[in-house]
Amino acid sequence: MADQLTFTIQNRERIQAVENTFGRTGKMLLKPGRILVGEGCLSKLCRRGPKAKAFFLFNDILVYSSIVVPGRWNNKQKIIPLEDVQQENLEDGMAMPNQWLIRTPRKSFYVSAASPEEKNAWMGHIEQYKSLLVQAKGLPAENAAGNFAATWIPDTASAICMRCSKRFNVANRRHHCRRCGYIVCRACSKNRALMPNISSRPVRICRTCAGIHEAKEQGNNRAKGKHWKKNSVEDTPTLPEYETSSDEDASEPGYQVPTKWFKSPEDEDYSPYCYIKPEHKHPPICGLELERCENVML
Known part of the structure; x- marks a missing residue:
């Protein structure tokens, strides 16, 4: 009981810290039953090339945003329901090592991690919590392929x-x-x-x-x-x-920090444009x- 209470307090503080990085421009993320699973920096392939983005994985949503001040200030918050996410593993690209594809009905995009281990951790955690959410809601295991948005080809x-x-x-x-x-x-x-x-x-x-x-x-x-x-x-x-x-045109400084994963009490070169x-x-x-x-x- 004490461990559960401690975790609840720590989880609330972590989510509030994420909310604070968005200021008044972001939506409220704290809600009953929501758990912050992990946070980190991934490269997202935008129209004009890869850009560093802050990603936050919860047990029911995936949030990503543009970085203004690393670790302190983010903007352009995007929230994706986890049940809408479909992932596709990809081989390393010349400009995007450790990459994979995230598909959603509204938008689909390529992301890459700093290492193969971090990529596998992100993909594994997303799939794990999506499966738990789908089971809890009694939803179909997979979305219809025709409902996913096309992936934009970069300007370059x-x-x-x-x-x-x-x-x-x-x-x-x-x-x-x-x-x-x-x-x-x-x-x-x-x-x-x-x-x-x-x-x-x-x-x-x-x-x-x-x-x-x-x-x-x-x-x-x-x-x-x-x-x-x-x-x-x-x-x-x-x-x-x-x-x-697209809202991805503004140049943003790149940075790389290790992904933070939070424990719950229950716990050859290839180009996608070939x-x-x-x-x-x-x-x-x-x-x-x-x-x-x-x-x-x-």
Whole structure:
């Protein structure tokens, strides 16, 4: 009984310490039954390359954030229900050793740890507490694969649009299709579609995904006996020309500290972007025509 009381007090203090690093910008994390399992720094692959992020694993949620002052001040808090998480183990990449993929319905991303042991510890703890949570709630063991968000390809992975092959420059900016994660130009991403698992508002998709989405909607409406309105995808609101596609653009200082795990009383080089065609890395001389990249694998 005394050990349980001591643990409860220590757990409360640890969670409150995490809350304090977010100040008024973060959501309240302390709640009955919630346990802070571990905390540490992982590298998250963002649009412009790997960035150090603070990660906090609880017995029911996974929290990550941008780092302002290491160990003292974090912002841009993101909270993921643990039952929504699916992990995929990956071989070491050239820029991301000890990496793995975290998939969720709203966002999917690559992370890497400082060592293989730390990677295995993170993956093991996440899977362990997800399983316990799923069992306690009586939920299905795995989420449907189609409900996971596409993983965005970093800006540095392609110098040209992955649909029309036009070179990116100051006037022709990079955008990301929310359905396939490809890097595309504005002309190839004028379409919008409603993807409830990502946003309650229509989001940017590329023209190839727009065709797939429209065909799917037509089939659904025919099955329901409804009349299909032509160009309904194109009629959705457009985003500003110079939108910010991600909140990961700001540069952040990198740092590395050991992961802290808290005990409960009960207790060859591979790149994830190897499928990108060679011309995406090394575009041809400006002015030459390229074949259109309509048949790139999704």
